Amino acid sequence: MEKHDQLMEAEERFSLTRRGFLTGAAATVAVAGAAMLSGCGQGKSDDGGASAANGSDSVTEGDAADIEPVSAPASWDEEYEVVVVGSGGGLFGAVRAAELGAKVCCVEKSASVGGASKESSIFACSGTKVQLAAGLPDISMLMIQGALGKQVPGAGNEKTIVNVGMNATRTMDWVSDLGLELEPTTTGGPQGGMTGVSPAGKELDGLAARTNIYAYTFLEEQLGKFGGTMKLNTKVTALVKEGDTVTGVQVLDESNETKYLKATKGVILAAGGMCSNREMLAKYIPSAYERVKCSSAGTQDSGEVIRMGFGAGAQQGGFDSYQAFDGGLDGVPWDYYLYNGDVQLARQAWCSIDLRGNFVPYYTSVAQYGAQAQLYQSLPGGQKYCFFDSNYEQYAETFDQECCRHLIVPTMPDIDRIPEALIEHDWKLGAQRGIDEGRIVKADTLAELASKLGVVAETVEEAVSTWNATVASKPEEFDGIPGAWLTPVEKAPFYGVAVGSIMFSTHVGLLTNENMQVYASDGALMPNLYAAGCTVGGNCGPDESYGRCLGPNGGVCFAATTAFMAAEQIMGKLPAFVMPDFPETA
Template identity: 25%
Template sequence: MAGNAKTSSVAGSAINGASGAPRLTRRGFLTSAGALGILGLAGCAPQNISSPADRDPVENNDYDVVIVGAGGAGLSAAIAAHDAGVENVVVLEKMGVNGGNTNYSSSGMNASETKFQKEQGIEDSTDLFIQETLDGGHNAGDEELVTFMCENSAGAIDWLDGLGITLDNIGQTGGMSVKRCHRPTDGSAVGATLVPGLVAAAAERGIPIRNLCEVTELVTDDGAVVGVVANDNNTPTVYNAKAVILAAGGLGSNPEMIAQYRPDLKDFVSTNQPGATGDGYRLAEKVGAELVQMDQIQIHPTVEQTTHSLVAEGIRGSGAILVNSEGKRFFDEMSTRDKVSAAELAQPNGDVWCVFDQQVYDANKAVTKLEKQGLVTEADSVAGLAEAIGVDAAALEATIAAYDAVAGGAADEFGRTQGCIVFADGPMYAIKVAPGIHHEMGGIKINVNNEALDADGNPIPGLYAAGEVTGGIHGNNRIGGNAVCDIEVFGKNVGEVVASRVVA
């Protein structure tokens, strides 16, 4: 580590113990680590997991940039940093697979004034995107961050396209008045295209992704973050860095943390991957970063409860409706997620079905995955579907007839104006859904340079953050499709920012 350390320390819980316990000096840490043979031992396993005996020893753990988390934000940051001149970058991922929650991203990526919108004759404006994002978050989002995200969304779409990740199938999500949710050409879930594409781009650049490496500490020197400690097979290993980017994701798989911030949600199922345990929040907090809006944990209205599978918002955006146990619609399906979820919870027995026809099925490739899991009920008619899901056939037929009229121009009693279609004769489908924990909208406070900020708004030297681990962008409700926009815009941005600061 360059420079003369005056107050170097390792911040966190695994080494320091409980919060508030004395921190070890760098000298003390390395002395104890030496007893374990830390220096010169094998580093973390690469992307294709091998046994410890197969791993090459890591003799030099000095990096320009260390990125914590191999989800969409972390991978994008690594690629952008490399392309901006940072050759010595490493991504540390605690799970055995890459992608994090991005693997589960389904609807798409919102972006405005994109080349694909223009090619398809879709009129949109970035000002409208900004306003609808702020409105959707009940004006609790940071306007500067929201503006930056929206203004750079089209550029991020172009950047992804240049990596071979083409998102040119454009749909609509709740809270948006324009088609701006960009999906893969075949209409499949965006994560299934985004993650492999980013991993491949990282591999092409020779960027190491070290799996099964859980970062437990941030190393500091005179208040600056200068590295991390990662746990590999119970062996603490130091990675020195000129900049550390936290892209560790959310907390949806940590019941204790959910109960801490939102005790009313402690019994809800979660759509999150197992590694979403809030590590990044605690790491950042230990070195003085401010956490904002942590009580703003979003629940998604359409989650299959037995498997915790997300039923993509794009399905409703393509025309699906929600009906209760009486076979009746009860709310505008294209409203914001918080309002739709609340309406579902108010239904008799909480039973709700997402109902759609063959047109919607064909437009959403993600349905086939749900079907393979046995989660989709199918029938050859509306009456047949009603019998299969246990609702009154006459009521469901009347509901669909009224909805068809809305698609034909009639006023909807629930105010729906977006994504309406006339259901076609033939096969009908239904998936039973209810709300589930989906996204932590709060997190580390950042600025448009992705610098982690303390309570006074001052940047913590050497520490940056991107993705779900950050807070303030989505306010009190996140619009579907904005998470992928967030991770791509700010992931790309933080990579370029750190490159401008660490490249000589």
């Protein structure tokens, strides 16, 4: 079968799974709290219906306590050599271990594979075969140096960061050699600030939405081809520990029965982070708890496997470390999707001030969305205030935005590739809902608008007056906004919205060495226990808050690479680490 056809088939299969979930989940949502989701656009409660069978991961039910391991059962239900928990980045490890001859089981609590990884679009890396063939320079060493530069000097994570960076290119070449057709992420155009690869031909008119889903459906298929087992709707509920060694996992399977899966060679914990667990955020990532407005990672990102790791005696890494973009709104459920129309509207290049009336700089490049979030979090109240007028629809569509700020319109070529139930096909509908529900405030005068937003009226009137005069003077650029995007705020009714940050991954978790083996709290390595992706702590640095680490050391490429490395380490195939010579930088 042609690669393209394989991808189409995978896409179709995914859509069916997804539709099945959406239908099946309706009853759960109705019982569990329709009020929470009503009228809120896509809440993206993407635990794939597992909550119905396996206990809810509702964002209101999180718990931060460590989960103690259980003893080995009298008899195991199933025996494997490698058990991988989580089918996002974890699938790279599961398939690699199976390819190397291991008997593998990948356990996933949701109804479909991919976790938060399937929401992503760019495997941030450099030097892969497809990038070199396209004539792109290999900047992988610079990317590693960039990640190292974010470390607290002397914090001791250097070997891990360098080894992950050095294996990232190899991991992406491996999946490409397996048959997943990749292409360099568009450079010089949409997403120009990111260097990486994505499944070929899947970008939606510059909108980087879920391009990577194809990688995970492809790997699910490969796992079957290599004789591995994929268990969906199966939730790991505890680690099994015998003496110092984690020897398997306890699961609640799709029939709601408790089972024990033995792992004779290793358990790879690749179960994502803790974005949807508010109690864990308060305990481990207080900056996010205090200053982030909502999360886009999905309710499956609930942190229980990290708690199991701590309960089994693992050391913690990465205090207060996470990633966020601009676009968080008040008055939405904690789990709120990055592509909802009101978020898209709020992220545009409007007249923006802080509470004191200072204009807030706007960063147009996708590479700076994290820095934009950091900036908003640093403002009083962790937010800025945007103002626009009744021409906002017309103005917004003239902004030449990248990636997730690129407005979703029904006329986009290929729009039907993404089910409407997942991403509404017209940003204006979600924006209008935000207005109707009062998240985006509407008023006939600026003074009334200011009062509704809780800002001093004179501050807003003065700022808008200065803004309008600036727009009229046609500058080339103002506070980071290109001149062509500057639009006046003059025609009533007026609109305003407070905008903060929206998180999409956490980086507090289990501390590992450079081979992804987990450290115990006393500094020993825990036999048989490995961690990958957002279950690992410290890959952005021990105290890297606000998240500025998309690259081989953060995000999907990190998740894929670390699981791949763990599999090779278990199978004795991970190349020995050698610290490279870094090129001199200017």
